[in-house]
Amino acid sequence: MSADRAVLAAMVREEWRLHSRLFGGRRFAAFPVFVALVGGLTAWALGTTGAETGTVVAGAHVLVALFGLQTGTVGLVGRDAMRGLLGDTTLVVFSAHTLPLRQRRLLGLFLLKDVGYYAVLLLLPLTVALAPLLPLAELALLWLTLVWTFGLGLCATVAAVSLATRGRPGKVVAALVACALGAAALAGLPIAAATPYALFVAPGLTSAVAAAVPPLCLLAVAALAYDPEHEPPARTAENAYRAWRRRVPAWDDPVFVKTMLDVSRSAGGYWKVLLSAGILVAMSAFLVSLAEAVVGLRVLPGVAFGSILGLTAFTTYNWLTQFDDGTAYATLPVETAAVFDAKRRAFAVLGLPTGVACYAVAALWRGAAPLDAIAGLALCIGLQAYLFGLTVALAGTQPNEFLFDTVLFAGFTLGVALPLVPVLVVGFVAAPLSAPLAAALVVAGVGLAGVGHVLYGRAVPRWRERYRE
């Protein structure tokens, strides 16, 4: 027991130090305040647009479940992923290799640590943010069910990762279960009744037991399926580097080719770029339908989707810089500017077309009128170029770390909001779109691309100097 306590304490300390480093030292202390502030503003904004409290609380549970799913993967998929995100890092959870501790026990303590840590640092401020919408008596229950929901997401990831250690059969089982759950949801079966959200809606012994069953089942699956000796087989590959260079000989850009190989060969391949954009499409569709159904606005789908899908620039740039940074080529005769240029080329090849393709699908699906579609396209491309420049200016080649830096992230949020909010307002209130307004939006798109270009041009020399300090 004392060993467990020591390991748990070490894990909590490790998590704190990890975040302190990522968030930029003392800035980390501001993170709960930032969460409470952003959460509160969002809740207030939704409230003023007529969204019901029940919808906001349900949305919060969904977001927290997704966060739980995501949190589980970072620590558990292995050192390679950690190295990609954080540099050369070894976590206590991997210390079964060197200490007399069972890997299963370490995983259990890792889950306990995550639930406790995020319950205080993230979910408590989120609960505080929703306080104005709920009676005081319900806040404790909300916090409990949010923590429970986070744990559910975490357990689902751990179960999936544990099944994956059993090779193809395990992965097939995980995929089948996920498909069955999706099909059940589509068929209208009351899946939500077995979640912590149902406990919040109807507190009682039955709902509490129903909410407890899924995480316990997932933990049991994880415990039974996990194979601590699992080692993925060594992968081999034909020389794709030369094939790529033959494909784009005019550019003669080794770092570009390496970047494309990094994205294509890391987990998820090119699909992960499309998936990130797909999530934004779903989010845009949700926002548009909310505006139409709840507020009764007649939305311009081209402008609305084009604006929001401009945000794909950030997620794509993240993937392009996940596996190296500005200092990764310091032992070779490669200029820092050449690294950024290569990332920009990769962004042009991978990011822009992905964003535009998703926009085209959304605009066709929602039947955007020609003027609306053209304005939306210009905004989609312009905002992508602007956000690319903004991200390079603020984060260089490490947008991952910048996500965790409260001050930088607040700056980025402001930089995004400045152009995005006005065009979104236009998209939500200006139907039908007049020709002059459409022309103005096209000019705005071109202007934003220009601003992005200037931000990029000014940022590169600054980063070159910083990487040599």
Next chain:
Amino acid sequence: MPTTDGRRVAARPLAVAVTRGYLAAAGDAGDVNAIATADLRKSYGDLTALAGLTLDVPAGELFGLLGPNGAGKSTTIRILTGQLRPDAGTASVLGIDPVTDPIGVRERVGILPEQESPPSFMTPREYFDFVGSVRDLNAATVDERVETWADRLAYGAKLDTMNTDLSRGQQQKVMITAAFLHDPDLVFIDEPLANLDPIVQETVKRFLREYRDAGNTVFFSTHDIDVAADLCDRVGIVHEGELVTTRRPAALDGDRLLDVFLREVGADANVAVGESAGADVNASTDTDASTDADANADAGTER
């Protein structure tokens, strides 16, 4: 040559195809410094990494930089290869200023950093193509040199395996190959033998000597005193950011590099007793000044 499983394999002659462009351009090799620094200083916040390092390495020398952890060895290499900007002082590498022309230096030298792995999602063959592209080598030359190195370090079967799935030792072999791929006149190597088995260590040591014999320069950073004594023409001991002495291991004349090191870095004499033949160490510690004076006379020591 015995292998780890007891088999014997024929020793291969190591073909070292090297150029001496810098020396040829500079005229008399004996008068040329491949590396020269004067009063190099570098701090990271409150931490002083280099406190006025002055150092000359003639062309054609296998020079070892020896020092305890945090002494400033890696910082020195990073400044000399243009990766870091010093706070003060000057440096010249093959006649190029690494501060004003870092790319120029990196085009000419090879660099093997201590803790760096090849890119995870490339195979060694792809990584060498990448390095070859950056260094403007044609594909045929890359293929030929990769073949030679893979044969030399015995990892030909791993050329198409993803780097992330290679062992640390195999990754180190890949990094060694990459550092020498363009046949540089000068290499900076930081703990090149780490993670390598004894057979490959010997192969690399033999290669480095032949490489030096062909007129090239090696700047070699290590903690391993035995390797430094065995391999280097001259060893510089760096401590707290300063070069405290340089010695020629072959001319130590009874004194041992370990003893010199322990004296220079101020290590406790008990450590020396534990690691050396006690009486000799005590004697050498007691007669510190005279030993140093002898060494100065015999081996051209600079302080």
